[in-house]
Amino acid sequence: MEINKVNFAWAAGLFDGEGCTMIANRTRKNKIKPNTSGTIRLCIAMTEIEPLERFKNIFRLGKISIQRKASENRKLCYRFEVNRFEEVQAIVCCLWGYLSKFKQEQAKKRLQLAKSWKRYQGQDVYCSKLTVPEVKEIKIELKNYKHGLFAELGRKYNVDDGTISLIHKGYTWKSL
Numbered sequence: 001m002e003i004n005k006v007n008f009a010w011a012a013g014l015f016d017g018e019g020c021t022m023i024a025n026r027t028r029k030n031k032i033k034p035n036t037s038g039t040i041r042l043c044i045a046m047t048e049i050e051p052l053e054r055f056k057n058i059f060r061l062g063k064i065s066i067q068r069k070a071s072e073n074r075k076l077c078y079r080f081e082v083n084r085f086e087e088v089q090a091i092v093c094c095l096w097g098y099l100s101k102f103k104q105e106q107a108k109k110r111l112q113l114a115k116s117w118k119r120y121q122g123q124d125v126y127c128s129k130l131t132v133p134e135v136k137e138i139k140i141e142l143k144n145y146k147h148g149l150f151a152e153l154g155r156k157y158n159v160d161d162g163t164i165s166l167i168h169k170g171y172t173w174k175s176l
Contacts, residue, residue, distance in 0.1 A: 007058045012098030014051055019044035019080075019103075021088065021110045040114035042082045042091055047075040055080055059094070061087045085114050129159050135173045142168050 024039045044052060045067050052064050067079035082088050092099075092107045099107070130138075138153055142164075150161040150168070157164075166172040 004058075008094050009098045011055050011058050012095040014055055015042075015044060015095060016098075016100050016103050018046050021092070021107045023110055023113060039083055040085055040088050040110055042088045044080045045077055047077055049078045052078055052080040059091055061091065085111075088114075130157060130163075130173075132176065135167060135176055138164065138167055139173075139176065 020043055022041050022043065024041055042062075044055060046052065049064065056062050056064060062080055062082040064078055064080050066076065068074065068077040070076040082091060088107075089111055092111065096104065134157055138157065141153060142149070145168075150164040153164045154161040163172070
């Protein structure tokens, strides 16, 4: 991150005028308990890409994508976005002294909300079919891997063999 007060002041002006912090709720059905969390985002959308590239280069964070393609009545619109709590917090901290009171309040409320979310894991996930003891048993049985074991364990615990594969690879139930 380039520490330069002039760049931070410029970036704050751009963000104050064109950007926002927002909460994007997760929408996948049964993914988590309803109304408990989402993703915090810091976004800036505009039709010129150069200011977004400068903003991105100042912080060396985020990505730029096309938000809306050009049409007969509209220009191409680009979007700078940061989706990780720590990165949003870092950018807001750098800009804080230069932001308007409105943007400070907006960012403060959303950061406090995101920080308060409980991170659901394992059997606390709304749609989990497995319990902690079952997953421990599965992990023990996976140590003696043989062809067809995923399907066998899937039938035994009434889950898809893909679920067993994800446990085996360490993509899910990492806390055990």
